[in-house]
Amino acid sequence: MIKRQALRVLLVAEESAGLQTLKMLREGPHELAGVLASPDHESKMTTVWHAAKKADVPVWPAQSVRDDDFALKVDELAVDVLLNVHSLYLIRGSILEACRMGAYNLHPGPLPHYAGLNVPSWAIYSGEALHAVTLHEMTPDIDAGTIAYESWFPIEDRDNGFTLMAKCIRAGLPLVQQLLDAAAQERASGIPSVPRIAQDFSKRRYFGRQAPNSGQMNWNQPARTVLNHVRASDYSPFASPWGAPRTIRQGDDFGVIKTAATGQDVDDVAPGFVGAKTSHGILVACQDQWVEVRKLKTEQGVVDARTVLSSGDQLQESPAATVHSR
């Protein structure tokens, strides 16, 4: 019964979300027609490429999706559904069209408001209280197809870029299962079962690769914005796609890694002025309040901010913010 409705799925995937989707597909009722992933030959890490090879699943280099000829392979494989999970290659329209029941992308943000790259970090930076992961139909335009499913969850004060991305993965995988179940039902019954909700493009915001303020810390902002910038960039101890926001003191360049709110108003000092040391860090003035800076990244690595900053220092303001959206 289940096998009669099984779909043939082609997975284009990277990263941990891709690994988990691969595992889910291998354990589920549908047939994995193949996997496209970035080849790795030397990585210590478990990658989608490595996992697919190990499982004897047919695998092709991810960049094949840029080749119109691969549409013939998709047709030959009789692919019902293509799933794109955290792969950043633009897939040729001919390949999307070769999939019998469509191609879907798992996007770690709500659409149309957060299209593009690193959107969990952008959501934190923007002070959002809620975030979502979206499964949408793929079209030649990025993150622009109809929405099949979305799942919303709160952004906690303690969330950073890394934890929010992880929450997106956790919430996204059930959507993939939901899609496949609905698509299988749709094929069996002939009755549309997969939701196809058009996006309102008047509300679309697209975020590119670049970090806010070109990666520079602007102390001349409300403390809440400064704190959000730091935690949105925070993937520590792993590498952040934005890097740490940079600040300068008399030519010395630091990355701001960890900060905390104080709730204490600033009086008569310029933004970026360094105040007293505290039990966990050192105070730096923002536009309205002090923030406690706890960890900085220097040439020596990540250090206690109190070991490099002194009361009376002046951290330079950064250029005006340039939010890259269109």
Add this chain to the structure above:
Amino acid sequence: MSESAIVQQRIFTLLTQEMQLPVSDPAADLIDDGVLDSLVFVDLIARLEETFGFEIDLSELEIDEFRTVEQIAGYVAANGGTVPLESPQNASAAG
């Protein structure tokens, strides 16, 4: 064998056999050794939840306390993870 030791062995097996990661010993720093990056870390979280039947609160997670097999085992034990039924083959895999 204590429950703590069983949890530690199961995590070691998960890392080395299921995830095919080169873990040398339970005290090795998985992040400093380049065994875990952010992406594999998220995969590990999902596998720990599945294996030990509990949910990890990502917002509360202190990654710096999650760097060795010993630390992870301590976290699992302290946060309601339950020891799965284990095959003798897996139970002896940590060596």
